[in-house]
Amino acid sequence: MIAEERRQRVLDLVSTKGFATLADLALEIQVSESTVRRDLEFWHQQGNLRRTHGGAIFVGDGSSFPALEERIDAQLEEKRAIARAAVGRICDGDTVLLDGGTTTLEAARLLLGRSIQVVTNSLPIAALLAGSRETDLVLLGGYIYPKTGVALGPFTVRMMQDLHVHQTLLSVSGLTERGLFNSNLLLVETERAMMRCADEVVLLADHTKVGRPALAFLCEWSEIDLLVIDRKLEDRKKSMLAQTGARLLIAGDLEEFGR
Amino acid sequence: MIAEERRQRVLDLVSTKGFATLADLALEIQVSESTVRRDLEFWHQQGNLRRTHGGAIFVGDGSSFPALEERIDAQLEEKRAIARAAVGRICDGDTVLLDGGTTTLEAARLLLGRSIQVVTNSLPIAALLAGSRETDLVLLGGYIYPKTGVALGPFTVRMMQDLHVHQTLLSVSGLTERGLFNSNLLLVETERAMMRCADEVVLLADHTKVGRPALAFLCEWSEIDLLVIDRKLEDRKKSMLAQTGARLLIAGDLEEFGR
DNA sequence: CAGATAACTATCAAGTTATTTCAATTTATG
DNA sequence: CATAAATTGAAATAACTTGATAGTTATCTG
The missing domain is CATH 3.40.50.1360 (Rossmann fold)
Structure with missing residues (x-):
């Protein structure tokens, strides 16, 4: 799997569940926790999610409108x-x-x-x-x-x-x-x-x-x-x-x- | 095969699949990876593709702002x-x-x-x-x-x-x-x-x-x-x-x- | 509050991918 | 046809990505 695609999957998983642990993500995507950490850090930098101990939670990516999404x-x-x-x-x-x-x-x-x-x-x-x-x-x-x-x-x-x-x-x-x-x-x-x-x-x-x-x-x-x-x-x-x-x-x- | 034609094939392949690795393209078109790299770099400059490690992904015409992304x-x-x-x-x-x-x-x-x-x-x-x-x-x-x-x-x-x-x-x-x-x-x-x-x-x-x-x-x-x-x-x-x-x-x- | 446990950070080695360089080949030009 | 220019493929070196490990920090539990 290519890095870009994996990153997208990480974001998708976190955003659909609202929260995900490192172990969950690593298991689901079949990569090491190190890699998941780096991907989470990437999205954190982008402002799409917030890191917590052991996982990450999704924050609205700004470009979406709740009334429309619903x-x-x-x-x-x-x-x-x-x-x-x-x-x-x-x-x-x-x-x-x-x-x-x-x-x-x-x-x-x-x-x-x-x-x-x-x-x-x-x-x-x-x-x-x-x-x-x-x-x-x-x-x-x-x-x-x-x-x-x-x-x-x-x-x-x-x-x-x-x-x-x-x-x-x-x-x-x-x-x-x-x-x-x-x-x-x-x-x-x-x-x-x-x-x-x-x-x-x-x-x-x-x-x-x-x-x-x-x-x-x-x-x-x-x-x-x-x-x-x-x-x-x-x-x-x-x-x-x-x-x-x-x-x-x-x-x-x-x-x-x-x- | 003429260079122009090959380049077009590279773009076509990437755009139809959405993503392609260097090895894929080199094998498909029967040229060296060096050449594929150069072609991908060309299209990247044109703004039609985005390079990733190991391949390239197609950028849809409408989705984002290339000048900003770069x-x-x-x-x-x-x-x-x-x-x-x-x-x-x-x-x-x-x-x-x-x-x-x-x-x-x-x-x-x-x-x-x-x-x-x-x-x-x-x-x-x-x-x-x-x-x-x-x-x-x-x-x-x-x-x-x-x-x-x-x-x-x-x-x-x-x-x-x-x-x-x-x-x-x-x-x-x-x-x-x-x-x-x-x-x-x-x-x-x-x-x-x-x-x-x-x-x-x-x-x-x-x-x-x-x-x-x-x-x-x-x-x-x-x-x-x-x-x-x-x-x-x-x-x-x-x-x-x-x-x-x-x-x-x-x-x-x-x-x-x-x- | 102390000890145990889980998670984080920093770092490294292995594997993969890029970049640079160069020689061979092809193509253009006079 | 000869020469110059461009293109191509290969090889060496550099850079990046990944997974693992060791030491450190944070969180939990009794």
């Missing part, structure tokens, strides 16, 4: 399908604005290496796309909301006054027949600006969000050009959505064949 | 000392602007958990501090320069017009008796704005940067309030710096006792 596996397959469907409508050379959220993060993964311009207020998405030579990235600045790592507030809104994009991929925490909702007042203010600077507003939402309102009202259905949703959507909810006049794209109905 | 170990101890000295001058409740760079990234690590307000145009620094509840974070938006993951350009500059901070911690790529230099024209433009919105401008630089100019002239010495530098600085260079009228803080002279 949700990251919920409806992952559905979110992937939604992202695939939405990204399928984006052409090379387009300019796309990506809102923060796990579904838009999946969309960003699919856009990696594509020759497009991306505008985003999401730190995780920016970190993902920043190194790419093909993708141009414009980051929206502002006050960073620590839970999810998105930029919010007046600075963010003002920066968008001079921007124009083909599409905005929007993320919300709930939607009812009245319209769309999100959990944070500053966030909906920012998202309204995102909608204003786009030719087309595309909402990405999985079926669990339908019928669930949230603290802050974002906008009515007429403001949305397209809703991309997964096919676990129940018929009752589907007809409710139909009544709002929203254009629907059910992810997974056709996209699966296009792979 | 430099990350060079003068690490000196940079830590410089960061420690600079951060020692920051009080709780202060507002600090952090420029991009490895030394300022180290400073950010030391600020983690401190109750201060941080403004930055650096994506790595933002990712590090974003999750912290104690530290308020304001991100400067703009066009992201892929090599180092910093926001640059008119958007960034304009956003700073409405900001005011106690300190700016600045990073440069070189400094001579004439003044400070950096490698990118947009970057120096952005850094000038960073200097304008601060009460105090603190320059972080290690000894290797002294006497080295770079493409773009940033400013004269009179614009800098304090230069924090490590103690490996040679006497000849030290006296040169003294002649510029710059206030010097040699890191490691006193800080070591304060641990």
Whole structure:
């Protein structure tokens, strides 16, 4: 096994268990305790874990956002399908604005290496796309909301006054027949600006969000050009959505064949 | 086989497997390990691979910031000392602007958990501090320069017009008796704005940067309030710096006792 | 608090990988 | 075709990684 790989395994083991002893790690990876010590010391220097007597404990590596990590596996397959469907409508050379959220993060993964311009207020998405030579990235600045790592507030809104994009991929925490909702007042203010600077507003939402309102009202259905949703959507909810006049794209109905 | 073709095969093999050892490659392509080493070194220079002991691993286009990774170990101890000295001058409740760079990234690590307000145009620094509840974070938006993951350009500059901070911690790529230099024209433009919105401008630089100019002239010495530098600085260079009228803080002279 | 035990640090030897150097070969150039 | 330049492979030397050991320090237990 190569050193790099072993180091990664050490970090993975410690981070998944939260804590691990030297003996555990040495046994698991089949190397001497000396080597484990050196690897732990390495990660300690990097700031990814903290040494204790006999082992090491994981400290958040800073680049992760708890609110995102928790949700990251919920409806992952559905979110992937939604992202695939939405990204399928984006052409090379387009300019796309990506809102923060796990579904838009999946969309960003699919856009990696594509020759497009991306505008985003999401730190995780920016970190993902920043190194790419093909993708141009414009980051929206502002006050960073620590839970999810998105930029919010007046600075963010003002920066968008001079921007124009083909599409905005929007993320919300709930939607009812009245319209769309999100959990944070500053966030909906920012998202309204995102909608204003786009030719087309595309909402990405999985079926669990339908019928669930949230603290802050974002906008009515007429403001949305397209809703991309997964096919676990129940018929009752589907007809409710139909009544709002929203254009629907059910992810997974056709996209699966296009792979 | 032509050299060009062989090199391409080396890159292809490494990129498809993700990792390959020298022996693997030498056997596969039927050339000596010396040649493989030279090819790997070539791609490493190009930024497509990262060397490890015994082999090489492919670097995904988007995952990280190559320009940062390469430099990350060079003068690490000196940079830590410089960061420690600079951060020692920051009080709780202060507002600090952090420029991009490895030394300022180290400073950010030391600020983690401190109750201060941080403004930055650096994506790595933002990712590090974003999750912290104690530290308020304001991100400067703009066009992201892929090599180092910093926001640059008119958007960034304009956003700073409405900001005011106690300190700016600045990073440069070189400094001579004439003044400070950096490698990118947009970057120096952005850094000038960073200097304008601060009460105090603190320059972080290690000894290797002294006497080295770079493409773009940033400013004269009179614009800098304090230069924090490590103690490996040679006497000849030290006296040169003294002649510029710059206030010097040699890191490691006193800080070591304060641990 | 003392003794026992576990863990840490520093160091070394063995094995592996890098670097440097040089001669042979191939390729380019007049 | 002859010469210069570049490339390649091999060999020697240097540097690094790893596992083991001995002495030291920290933690636990009665």
